[in-house]
Each structure stands twice: as structure tokens, then as C-alpha cells.
Amino acid sequence: MSAISRPRILAPQHGAATLVVVMVLFLVMAMLAAYANRTMMFEQRISSSYFRASVAQEAAEAGLEWGIAQLNGEAINGSCEPVPTGGTRFIDRYLSLSVADRAIRQSGAFVASTLVDCTRNGNGWTCRCPALGAWAAPAPAAGTAVTPSFGIRIQPLNDAALPSGAGTVLLKSLGCTQSVVSTCAGGELNSRAAQGAIVHEALVALVSAVRSPPAAPLVVKGDVTVTGTGLGLHNTDPRSAGSLYAIGGTVTGFNESRLSSVPGTSPSQARIAGDDTLRDSPDVFKMFMGATRARYLQHPSLRQVTCSGDCAATLAAAYAAGKRIIWVNGDMTIQSSQTLGSVSDPVVIIAGRDITLSGAFRLNGMLVAGRHVHWSNASGGSMIVGMLLAEGNVTTAGVMDIVYQPAIADQLRNRVGSFVRVPGGWTDDNVQ
Structure with a gap:
């Protein structure tokens, strides 16, 4: 007589809780990864800001040194390059010095905007020294790389609205991380466009060629x-x-x-x-x-x-x-x-x-x-x-x-x- 088959009783199923735990762990890991990525992006932006600030600072300081050198320089052309003949000294192009009381003024109507500018070009700088008040923004450099530039302003200290300072001027240098320095002048800077700017200022004074000229020939x-x-x-x-x-x-x-x-x-x-x-x-x-x-x-x-x-x-x-x-x-x-x-x-x-x-x-x-x-x-x-x-x-x-x-x-x-x-x-x- 054949044995009567009995139905198999299925064992209880296990692992649902494990799946839930694994999914929760995956979610936590994803959140940690997202937070780490956010921190990394934040640090990258801080590093980028430091880099732009350093570039702008160096450009501004270079502008000050360049501006003082030009005030003491020789005759130049419209590209700020020394020329043996036919040029005009930087100081004569932009400033007028009174022989009576050493008062310094701009050689024409006061110009508060950029007088001259220089843009980094390869291993050197390309500069422009136009006539007083004739400065215009140049075409931007091609590409998206940081291209430092600086612009120079000269503010005499004996204008009607300013304190007296015979023989002294305020030299301002705006350092910019873009090739067109006027984009960094005024307003809020656009960090997403890798834009940074720093202004350096220095008082410069005239040291006479002859401190006490003879009173006799x-x-x-x-x-x-x-x-x-x-x-x-x-x-x-x-x-x-x-x-x-x-x-x-x-x-x-x-x-x-x-x-x-x-x-x-x-x-x-x-x-x-x-x-x-x-x-x-x-x-x-x-x-x-x-x-x-x-x-x-x-x-x-x-x-x-x-x-x-x-x-x-x-x-x-x-x-x-x-x-x-x-x-x-x-x-x-x-x-x-x-x-x-x-x-x-x-x-x-x-x-x-x-x-x-x-x-x-x-x-x-x-x-x-x-x-x-x-x-x-x-x-x-x-x-x-x-x-x-x-x-x-x-x-x-x-x-x-x-x-x-x-x-x-x-x-x-x-x-x-x-x-x-x-x-x-x-x-x-x-x-x-």
C-alpha cells in the first residue's frame, strides 16, 4: 500500500528586515557622499577665491610699482614704451606741476576713471597710455583663463574738494583678474565668472632735483x-x-x-x-x-x-x-x-x-x-x-x-x- 503524500510545510521567509537596513545604510552613505561633495565644492570655491585674490593683489602691487616708475620715467608713446624722440613723459602727459608752489593737478579736466591700463600677455604686459580722458575699455582677451590686468588712477591732493598737499599725489592701482580692468571697477564682483579685484593706494611725493637752487649764476x-x-x-x-x-x-x-x-x-x-x-x-x-x-x-x-x-x-x-x-x-x-x-x-x-x-x-x-x-x-x-x-x-x-x-x-x-x-x-x- 502506497504511502499517502503529505503536503510540505514551507519554512518561514527571512531577509526583509535586512533589506530595509541595507537601503537605510545606502541612503546614509549617499547623504554622507553628498555632504562630502558639498564640502569639497565649498573648499574648491574658497581656494579659487584665494587664488583670484592673490592674483588681483599681485596685479595691484605691480600697478603701483609700474605707476611710480612711469612718473620717474622717460618719454613714452601711446603703448607706454620708451621712445628716443617724439614721445611725451608720463608726468607731462597726465599731470601739471606748478613751478610757483609745487601744486600738482591733472594736465586737463580732472578724470576720476582709469587713465592707463596694462593686461598680462604671455610672459609680459601690454599697456596703453592714451591722452588724458581718452581711455576706453579694450576688447576682452580670448578664452576663459584668468588674465590679470591693472588700471592706474592719479588723484592730486590739492583740488578744491580735497585737502592741500603740494608736491603730493594719490596713486591708485586697481588689480583685476580679467583682461578688461573696468569690469572690476565698482559694483559687486561675480565669483562665478572668476572675477576678483583689489585696490592699492599710495601717496607719492616729489623729491626736488635741486633742493636749494643757487641764487647766483x-x-x-x-x-x-x-x-x-x-x-x-x-x-x-x-x-x-x-x-x-x-x-x-x-x-x-x-x-x-x-x-x-x-x-x-x-x-x-x-x-x-x-x-x-x-x-x-x-x-x-x-x-x-x-x-x-x-x-x-x-x-x-x-x-x-x-x-x-x-x-x-x-x-x-x-x-x-x-x-x-x-x-x-x-x-x-x-x-x-x-x-x-x-x-x-x-x-x-x-x-x-x-x-x-x-x-x-x-x-x-x-x-x-x-x-x-x-x-x-x-x-x-x-x-x-x-x-x-x-x-x-x-x-x-x-x-x-x-x-x-x-x-x-x-x-x-x-x-x-x-x-x-x-x-x-x-x-x-x-x-x-
């Missing part, structure tokens, strides 16, 4: 010997009491007919010889120029030139290139007919040692000799309009003239010189 530490027709000295400026010379040693051979001063001035007032102050001074150069020779060589706008033989052409080329404080190491000779400088834009020429002059040249400015001056000229036309300072002796043969010009003295004291940062006069990291 001729100042000599040693002796003066005049032969021939004679050295003519002319000073009709009442402010300087018509002074003709100040000499530490002896004087020989002056022709009275070649000396002209303010009418009514006595010879003893206009002519000083045997001056103990000059003769015994350990540093006549410093008395008038405001610094020792070694220190004066650090003038940011001073340019050293090298020449052999006749230096006239070299000096003329230096002046045409925008150099206004020229230093010649060693001896210097001017033989050919050449006009150097002008009354409205004079030049300071300093020789390390002796100066030899001849020919019908004309110098508008101040000539400084480290030692002796030997000046000869057979006919007229050899002239210095301004001042001659010699730390040794002066000998002349023939006919030549020095004509004192108060306008040149004012120019050398209040307009010609170098711009330097005022200690404590700058602010950094002014995020805009």
Missing part, C-alpha cells in the same frame, strides 16, 4: 680766473638781490662791462669772494643738491650716460628721450654747438669730475662739476641760462655768458625731480 668752491673778453654774469632778479657770484677762493680778471645786476645793487652785495662757507665746506654738492653724491645717484629719475670726446650729441639725445637729470661719470666735454633743455623744461647735467666747454652751445638749466671747469670760446653764443656750480676751480678764455633765470630755479626746485612713496602713506588689500 656762478657758485665756485675754489678760484675763478677770467681771461680774454671775459665771462659775462647777468642777474636782474630782485628776489636773489641780483647776486652774480659766490666764490670760496679768489677772483681774477672779471670785466666790469660784462657784469649786470639789479640796478642800484652795490658790488659788495652782488659779488661774494673768499666765502668761508664755500671754501671750508666738506660737501658743496650737498649744500645745493640736498644729498651727497652717493645718495643723489639713487634719484629714481636720474639717468647715467656714457660718452667719450664731445658729449653734446649724447646729451641732446638723452634730453630728447625725456631725461631731465643726467649724470656723466668722469670727465665731460662739450665742444659742438648744441642747445640742451629749455627755460620751461630745463635739465640738470652733473659731471663726476672736470668739465671742458667750448663752442657756441646753450644750456638751459644747471651744470654741476665734480671738480674743475675749463671754458673757452673765441666768439659769442656760448651760454648757460641758469646756474653753474663747480666744486673745484673755474677758468675761462674768450667770451661766454651765464644768465640767471628765476624761472629755471623754480623749475628745478618745484617741478624737476623724482617721485617716491611717502612712508606710511599707502593702503593695501582694499577689496572692491
Whole structure:
């Protein structure tokens, strides 16, 4: 008899709870991953912001240094590049310096916006120096990479609405992480567009080329010997009491007919010889120029030139290139007919040692000799309009003239010189 089959009783099912637990764990892990990703994105954005801030800061600081260098620079073209002829100095292009009180203003109507700008281009910078008030935004650089740029603004401190600050200007540099610096000027910055900006400001002041210009056309530490027709000295400026010379040693051979001063001035007032102050001074150069020779060589706008033989052409080329404080190491000779400088834009020429002059040249400015001056000229036309300072002796043969010009003295004291940062006069990291 066959066994009767009994139905199998199914075992109870297990694992539903495990599935629920696994799903919950997956959900927690997903939430942790999302939070970690959010934190990573946040850190990336912070890192990107730091990077943009650093780029903008470096660009702004570079702009300040570049701007000061341009204020002390030579003649440039519209691309801010030095040119040997036909250019305009940066300071003359954008600023006007009063020779009376050293007040500095923009050379035209005040412009509060960008005057010049530079954009990073490969391994260098591309700059633009348009006419005052003619700046326009350039075309943006191609691509999406960070392209630093900076823009320069100059704010004189003696405008009607600003405190007085003769000889001082506020230089502003806007550093930007985009190629068009005006996109960073004003308003809120767009971090999604990788945009950052920082403004650096610095007060810069003029250091005169000649701190105390001589009040006489001729100042000599040693002796003066005049032969021939004679050295003519002319000073009709009442402010300087018509002074003709100040000499530490002896004087020989002056022709009275070649000396002209303010009418009514006595010879003893206009002519000083045997001056103990000059003769015994350990540093006549410093008395008038405001610094020792070694220190004066650090003038940011001073340019050293090298020449052999006749230096006239070299000096003329230096002046045409925008150099206004020229230093010649060693001896210097001017033989050919050449006009150097002008009354409205004079030049300071300093020789390390002796100066030899001849020919019908004309110098508008101040000539400084480290030692002796030997000046000869057979006919007229050899002239210095301004001042001659010699730390040794002066000998002349023939006919030549020095004509004192108060306008040149004012120019050398209040307009010609170098711009330097005022200690404590700058602010950094002014995020805009």
C-alpha cells in the first residue's frame, strides 16, 4: 500500500528586515557622499577665491610699482614704451606741476576713471597710455583663463574738494583678474565668472632735483680766473638781490662791462669772494643738491650716460628721450654747438669730475662739476641760462655768458625731480 503524500510545510521567509537596513545604510552613505561633495565644492570655491585674490593683489602691487616708475620715467608713446624722440613723459602727459608752489593737478579736466591700463600677455604686459580722458575699455582677451590686468588712477591732493598737499599725489592701482580692468571697477564682483579685484593706494611725493637752487649764476668752491673778453654774469632778479657770484677762493680778471645786476645793487652785495662757507665746506654738492653724491645717484629719475670726446650729441639725445637729470661719470666735454633743455623744461647735467666747454652751445638749466671747469670760446653764443656750480676751480678764455633765470630755479626746485612713496602713506588689500 502506497504511502499517502503529505503536503510540505514551507519554512518561514527571512531577509526583509535586512533589506530595509541595507537601503537605510545606502541612503546614509549617499547623504554622507553628498555632504562630502558639498564640502569639497565649498573648499574648491574658497581656494579659487584665494587664488583670484592673490592674483588681483599681485596685479595691484605691480600697478603701483609700474605707476611710480612711469612718473620717474622717460618719454613714452601711446603703448607706454620708451621712445628716443617724439614721445611725451608720463608726468607731462597726465599731470601739471606748478613751478610757483609745487601744486600738482591733472594736465586737463580732472578724470576720476582709469587713465592707463596694462593686461598680462604671455610672459609680459601690454599697456596703453592714451591722452588724458581718452581711455576706453579694450576688447576682452580670448578664452576663459584668468588674465590679470591693472588700471592706474592719479588723484592730486590739492583740488578744491580735497585737502592741500603740494608736491603730493594719490596713486591708485586697481588689480583685476580679467583682461578688461573696468569690469572690476565698482559694483559687486561675480565669483562665478572668476572675477576678483583689489585696490592699492599710495601717496607719492616729489623729491626736488635741486633742493636749494643757487641764487647766483656762478657758485665756485675754489678760484675763478677770467681771461680774454671775459665771462659775462647777468642777474636782474630782485628776489636773489641780483647776486652774480659766490666764490670760496679768489677772483681774477672779471670785466666790469660784462657784469649786470639789479640796478642800484652795490658790488659788495652782488659779488661774494673768499666765502668761508664755500671754501671750508666738506660737501658743496650737498649744500645745493640736498644729498651727497652717493645718495643723489639713487634719484629714481636720474639717468647715467656714457660718452667719450664731445658729449653734446649724447646729451641732446638723452634730453630728447625725456631725461631731465643726467649724470656723466668722469670727465665731460662739450665742444659742438648744441642747445640742451629749455627755460620751461630745463635739465640738470652733473659731471663726476672736470668739465671742458667750448663752442657756441646753450644750456638751459644747471651744470654741476665734480671738480674743475675749463671754458673757452673765441666768439659769442656760448651760454648757460641758469646756474653753474663747480666744486673745484673755474677758468675761462674768450667770451661766454651765464644768465640767471628765476624761472629755471623754480623749475628745478618745484617741478624737476623724482617721485617716491611717502612712508606710511599707502593702503593695501582694499577689496572692491
